[in-house]
Amino acid sequence: xxxxxxxxxxxTEKCPAVALFLPQEAxxxxxxxxxxxxxxxxxxxxDFIGKFEETAWLYPNExxxxxxxxxxxxxxxxxxxxxxxxxxxxxxxxxxxxLAARKLALEQLHIWLEGPLVEKLGYRLAAQxxxxxxxxxxxxxxxYKSKIPDKEKPLRSATLLIGDERxxxxxxxxxxxxxxxxxxxxxxxxxxxxPSNDLTPSRLAEIAAENAATQKISCQIYDEKGMRDxxxxxxxxxxxxxxxxxxxxxLEYHPxxxxxxxxxxxxxxxxxxxxxxxxxxxKPADDLDLMKFDMSGAAVVLATxxxxxxxxxxxxxxxxxxxxxxxxxxxxQRPGDIVRACNGKTIEVADTDAEGRxxxxxxxxxxxxxxxxxxxxxxxxxxxxYVALGETAAGLFGNDQALMTRIxxxxxxxxxxxxxxxxxxxxxxxxxxxxxxxxxxxxxxxxGGSSKGAAFLAxxxxxxxxxxxxxxxxxxxxxxxxxxxxxxxxxGVRLLVQFCRDWIEAKF
Ligand code: BES
Ligand code: MN
Ligand code: ZN
Numbered sequence: 001x002x003x004x005x006x007x008x009x010x011x012t013e014k015c016p017a018v019a020l021f022l023p024q025e026a027x028x029x030x031x032x033x034x035x036x037x038x039x040x041x042x043x044x045x046x047d048f049i050g051k052f053e054e055t056a057w058l059y060p061n062e063x064x065x066x067x068x069x070x071x072x073x074x075x076x077x078x079x080x081x082x083x084x085x086x087x088x089x090x091x092x093x094x095x096x097x098x099l100a101a102r103k104l105a106l107e108q109l110h111i112w113l114e115g116p117l118v119e120k121l122g123y124r125l126a127a128q129x130x131x132x133x134x135x136x137x138x139x140x141x142x143x144y145k146s147k148i149p150d151k152e153k154p155l156r157s158a159t160l161l162i163g164d165e166r167x168x169x170x171x172x173x174x175x176x177x178x179x180x181x182x183x184x185x186x187x188x189x190x191x192x193x194x195p196s197n198d199l200t201p202s203r204l205a206e207i208a209a210e211n212a213a214t215q216k217i218s219c220q221i222y223d224e225k226g227m228r229d230x231x232x233x234x235x236x237x238x239x240x241x242x243x244x245x246x247x248x249x250x251l252e253y254h255p256x257x258x259x260x261x262x263x264x265x266x267x268x269x270x271x272x273x274x275x276x277x278x279x280x281x282x283k284p285a286d287d288l289d290l291m292k293f294d295m296s297g298a299a300v301v302l303a304t305x306x307x308x309x310x311x312x313x314x315x316x317x318x319x320x321x322x323x324x325x326x327x328x329x330x331x332x333q334r335p336g337d338i339v340r341a342c343n344g345k346t347i348e349v350a351d352t353d354a355e356g357r358x359x360x361x362x363x364x365x366x367x368x369x370x371x372x373x374x375x376x377x378x379x380x381x382x383x384x385x386y387v388a389l390g391e392t393a394a395g396l397f398g399n400d401q402a403l404m405t406r407i408x409x410x411x412x413x414x415x416x417x418x419x420x421x422x423x424x425x426x427x428x429x430x431x432x433x434x435x436x437x438x439x440x441x442x443x444x445x446x447x448g449g450s451s452k453g454a455a456f457l458a459x460x461x462x463x464x465x466x467x468x469x470x471x472x473x474x475x476x477x478x479x480x481x482x483x484x485x486x487x488x489x490x491x492g493v494r495l496l497v498q499f500c501r502d503w504i505e506a507k508f
Contacts, residue, residue: 001138002157003131003179007168010035010112011063013161018110019069019097021090021117023076024050035060035068042070050074052089055100065110071097076116086120087129088415094133095482098155102138105150110159113171123167127160127174132494134158135182136483141193180310181497185490187211188303192476192488196275196292200244201323204274204295208249208302208321215309216256217319222248230342232322232362237339238355239324241279241332246359250366251302251319253309263504264316267372268305268496269363271356271379272298272323279326279352281335293488294356296475297378298323300492307497315504318370322359326352338436341365343460348436350443356381357440357456364460374403374465376499377457378492380472384449391477393417394491397454398467407467410499416491418469427455 010018011034022039038060042048048056052074057067071093075081081089094111101109111134117126138154160175162168191199191207199207205221212219227236227248239246249272252265273294277283283291298321305319333339337349339358343365347358356379367375378394385395393411396418398404404420411418430442430452438459442452454468461468474491477484484491 001135001155003134003175004157004159005127005162005168005172005175006159007162007165009163010161013110014064015066015110015159016106016108017067017069017101018065018112018161019071019101020112021071021073021093021115022050023073023116024052025075025077034062039070048072053092053096055096057100069097069100071100073116076120084412087413090117090121090126091129091133091415092482094130095137098134098137099482101155102153103151105153107153107156108158109155110161113160114163123162123170124174127171128178130160131175131178132182133483135179135186139186139189139485141190141487143190177311181307181494184303184307184310185493187306188299188490188493189488191299191302192293192296192490196325199274199295201239201247201272201274201325202245204272204298204321204323205247205249208251211302211306212251215253215306217251217253217305217309220250222250230366231340232342232366233339234341234347234358235322235324235362237333237337237349238279238326238358241329242325242327244274244325246322246324248362248366249321249323251305251321253305253317255312255314255316257312257314263373265318265370265372266315266500266503267318267320267367267370267375268301269320269360269367269375269377270297270299270301271295271360271377271381272321273356273359274323274325276326276353276355277328279355280328280332281351281353282328283353290476293476294380295323296380296471296488296491299488300378300490300496303490303493304496307493308500311497311501313500313504315500317500318367318372320363320366322363324355324359326355341460343368345438345460346436348433348439350439351441354440354453357453360457361460364457364466368463372464374400374467375461376407376467376469376496378469378471380475381453381470382450382472385470386473388421388450389419389473391473391479393419394474395450395454395470396420396467397423397451397458397470399423399458399461400465400467403465403467406503407495407499410495410502414494414498416495418495421451421454423451423455423458427451428459431456431459
């Protein structure tokens with residue numbers, strides 16, 4: 001979607017629809033526009049009272065806009081509303097505006113930014129959050145549809161209306177940031193939603209290289225020979241059952257301007273299983289199609305790197321994407337096989353369906369060479385995380401409280417929630433193997449599956465500050481939300497972009 005900023009007056013704007021955001025508090029209800037009497041009447045009749053998530057269409061005659069869309073902000077002026085809550089409220093109100101406009105199959109929507117939104121958030125932040133929310137709410141995966149019904153068509157353009165030129169400059173700067181974050185999040189969603197027949201490890205590696213090049217990110221792709229030279233026996237083992245060979249992608253971004261060396265590099269690692277059948281420890285057929293989403297971590301790492309590079313973030317960044325298809329076949333690895341990861345540790349592959357931790361073991365081992373200030377991995381690692389947290393938050397694990405605190409702060413700002421889970425000693429003990437240095441599944445079936453998986457990863461992340469996000473339940477929610485439609489969610493892009501931008505500002 002194209003996003004413009006225009007300086008104008010609500011009363012004179014020629015367009016199909018203008019959205020107006022109104023709090024529930026009666027005192028602030030009368031917007032300072034020529035429509036205030038109309039709006040007040042609607043309010044008196046209680047047809048629209050400005051409740052959060054409420055929308056109403058008005059068809060005024062005096063104006064040049066065809067329609068006014070009123071969108072409720074709820075108790076916007078309530079002092080108890082924190083800044084973070086205001087951000088989320090504003091963004092989901094924008095999301096509801098987009099949905100309402102699309103219901104009428106409109107192609108264009110104007111957003112009246114003046115009033116409550118800018119009063120609370122300022123022009124720059126209001127425009128940033130608005131632009132981002134517009135793109136997120138407007139997203140649909142339509143690439144494979146031969147015919148798109150009118151009602152499913154996304155908006156083609158949105159315009160943010162600002163009262164005067166000076167403030168429009170602020171808004172332009174903010175909107176640019178929001179647009180970049182929104183665009184790359186949607187790029188990540190596209191990758192997630194792409195079916196596995198069109199997104200093999202080598203294809204995903206190519207896409208990484210193409211997009212990295214547009215943002216001056218260097219991209220090194222290792223094929224099987226390259227991985228053998230690196231000693232990545234765990235990643236090779238997972239990939240060996242498929243006719244689509246595995247790849248390992250290393251992205252690196254060196255900022256051109258003001259690199260703050262003391263802060264970097266930050267290494268981001270993403271699980272990239274382009275399809276997870278479980279391998280010889282094969283999964284049941286129910287919902288197996290959803291295993292195309294098992295590369296969500298890698299997609300999010302690529303999208304985050306591109307967004308931060310396009311924003312010219314002065315931070316040295318590395319993105320690692322171990323990519324493989326987990327298939328059963330005559331050449332597949334067997335339960336009981338022992339593989340050696342690139343850090344020299346041997347792993348007993350007791351279950352070929354615990355493959356994510358295997359490919360991450362090699363990526364986390366590889367991360368050491370960058371002498372990272374912090375490493376964060378994202379992985380659709382365990383079904384158990386659904387049991388623990390549902391579709392409400394990613395599981396957060398790590399070996400450094402300060403790092404995890406920063407991730408929590410970024411999560412609160414963006415609304416991409418995380419929840420810390422424990423790494424008790426017992427979880428490490430369960431992963432002991434009789435025949436190798438470690439087993440990939442616990443020897444006792446005693447629950448805590450997500451913590452056990454994280455404990456396995458932790459033993460490959462020794463020697464640097466590390467955090468792990470189990471995004472299995474967040475990567476492809478089943479429920480439609482205004483900013484996150486069903487399917488690939490891009491969960492993690494906004495969180496990590498915020499985290500990295502805060503990291504250099506040393507902002508908490
Ligand atoms: N990709 C799955 C995790 C998953 C499950 C993601 C359901 C989304 C929905 C992962 O590779 C896996 O199979 N994990 C196993 C681990 C077990 C064998 C220890 C699981 O969670 O069952
Ligand atoms: Mn699996
Ligand atoms: Zn998996």
